Amino acid sequence: MKVLLIPDKFKGSLTAREVIESISRGVLRVFPKTHVHAVQASDGGEGFLECIAANVNCEVITVDTVDALGNAIKADYLYNAKTNSAYIELARASGLTLLKNGHKDVMQSSTFGTGLQIKDAIAKGSTAIYVGLGGSATNDAGLGIAEALGYYFLDSNGDQLAPVGRSLSKVKSIHKASTSLSLKGISFYAVNDVDNPLYGPEGAAYTYAKQKGAGSQEMKELDCGMEDLANLVKLQTKKDAAKLLGAGAAGGTAYGLKVFCDAAFVSGIDFVLRVSRVEELLAENDFDYIITGEGKFDHQTLHGKLITGVIDLSKRFEIPVLAVCGQLDLDKKTLEQFDLLTVMEIKDRSQPLAYSLENAAILVENAVEQFLRK
Structure with missing residues (x-):
């Protein structure tokens, strides 16, 4: 299996590199022989x-x-x-x-x-x-x-x-x-x-x-x-x-x-994906999944965030996209506007927000593992 990772940072808890590392561990727990290729990206902001x-x-x-x-x-x-x-x-x-x-x-x-x-x-x-x-x-x-x-x-x-x-x-x-x-x-x-x-x-x-x-x-x-x-x-x-x-x-x-x-x-x-040569990667490899993500998945995600760019690109190559986020703040109808296979929220709603921020790395890892084991 081949997986391409293109997440943004989780503001206040994880850098884009740390998100990549957590997702990778979750994938490899389930499929140890997976070829994981990561692109460190940003929508122009921090990172x-x-x-x-x-x-x-x-x-x-x-x-x-x-x-x-x-x-x-x-x-x-x-x-x-x-x-x-x-x-x-x-x-x-x-x-x-x-x-x-x-x-x-x-x-x-x-x-x-x-x-x-x-x-x-x-x-x-x-x-x-x-x-x-x-x-x-x-x-x-x-x-x-x-x-x-x-x-x-x-x-x-x-x-x-x-x-x-x-x-x-x-x-x-x-x-x-x-x-x-x-x-x-x-x-x-x-x-x-x-x-x-x-x-x-x-x-x-x-x-x-x-x-x-x-x-x-x-x-x-x-x-x-x-x-x-x-x-x-x-x-x-x-x-x-x-x-x-x-x-x-x-x-x-x-x-x-x-x-x-x-x-x-x-x-x-567009700038970051071009600099990262993501289109070349997609053209040269048969990826099974693209996994993206960001700290908060809300209405701003619809307005030009990294995830929307990743989704648009994935459609051209017909690759399913998974997303992981710190907090999901969209209703089901709005979420349907995104062409995503799934959205994994890591926030533990039984705990204070500080718990999820402090444990974001392991929570991302666990969420990815749990989805792939289904």
Whole structure:
């Protein structure tokens, strides 16, 4: 038997590599002679660099930068000197997991640290910069990145504003310093797989800001700020990108990359599967199953997550797909929209959530084994 594994991370418990290891053990318990081939993947969010490192020959670059709240840290990105390409994972500098419990402050957080990484990549000669979006602690519409690259933002009094979420509605003019880095000849790519617009009921603030520490009033303020900024950008630069699918990714960072860096939006699923050469694998091997998975299987899974990309690809090669998840949060009717052989939920509903998070590795292993023994 041949099995191909393409899972995402289980956020808060397992990396994609650890999920692969657990699924492999479950398969081999039942069918010890199985040929297991694994692809380390990501939808553009956390785990993006691991995926690139596993498939592209790159140098690890470590830079001094800051986290989302301005604390000094060191963060890595990848650089391919042969192609002059840089791969940057937003969560490495501006990620939510970098902040200690109780220190979430989406109103004061910024993508400036990620901007410093981009600035370093440009200084090294990068002509193609891929930014994997996801896992951010920010809702600044990419103002932080823009400031690191030479932009600055003024209020009605002509005072410079900090590039944070609270400043969005206060920005009255946008400027670029004469000494700023030239972006001419550099191609930017915003790699992500969400389809949220910048603002509105499905926008960045109302969809993601709560998990970053925002209350209802703050979400409203951030959403209004996003709209105000988009109107100003449209008026001042004629760029209208707020309603583009995916503009709301990573607290609007995708929008910022688009209007300040002319970034192209790239499907994380398609990009990662292409880099991983999955189609070649499927064409050259007769796999019996593809096993995928992610931490939470919910309505967001329908909106461009890794699993949907895996399912779409499997249909072309007529290979059944199994999915394992930490928590299943979809009703039966919605679940039927996925062309899956089965979905295995590992959450033990008789135990506190902490139990499933702490024991996720063995729970994944057991779930896969139990299904295959049927």
